[in-house]
Amino acid sequence: MGKKALLTYALAAGVLIGPLSTAGWAAEGHAQADPRPVGVVESRAPLNVREKPTVYSDVVKQLHPHERVLLSCQKRGGWVDGNPVWYRLHGSKGWVSARYVHNLQPVRPC
Template identity: 35%
Template sequence: MLKPTRTILALATGSLVLGLVGAGAAVADAAPTTDTASRRTAAAADGRHAIGKVVSKGSLKVRSKPTTRSQSVGQLKPNRRVEIECKKYGESVDGNRIWYRLYDEDGTGENGDWQNGDQNGGMGGRGESDKAYGKERWVAARYVKNLSTVHYCR
């Protein structure tokens, strides 16, 4: 009768220890660098944009509208930190209908956070393509973890 009780206690203790170790690793992984922390504070202070992190396994497509059927205008690499201007409902991606509009200071798409999808200088640079598709850059929220509060688009 004692053997099963000891086994249960040992398993419970082991689970507790593993849980605490896992929680410590998660907290350590989430600690921002000083540069990122200052950017996040500045973003929150001016109220214009939030910070997010790309959590996709491969490159994440940047779209001209909040739908997978819209023009691809670039891509973001995994673990890239991005500035998010706002969010809105769009096409569902793996059950998540939220899309994030990327903050783009000068409207050219060349803020260093994403790569132009058209190697010939089309979608994402200055010129006719901006007039055709607008200056908006959208990513599915399913693949971006928001690290600060994201407000809805007006």
């Protein structure tokens, strides 16, 4: 097998495997040793990021389904489908309901 074919296979494997591995996450500008917990948006439609931890607060932006986000901390806020927990996003003044974000690591209280 030629060098060009090997390179093509290696690149294809990297494209398929990279985003699913921790190396793919680190390659997107996030250090592997980042202490902030990661969350994944678990909704079918865009998720509203709110100014305060309540559904009555202004929407500051939206997140896409299955998007990964860094979480700063958690606190109780307005209830959303039986869940009163809200996560503050890292690097943003916004809050998202824990009902629609699955935390992949424990999240400290605010």
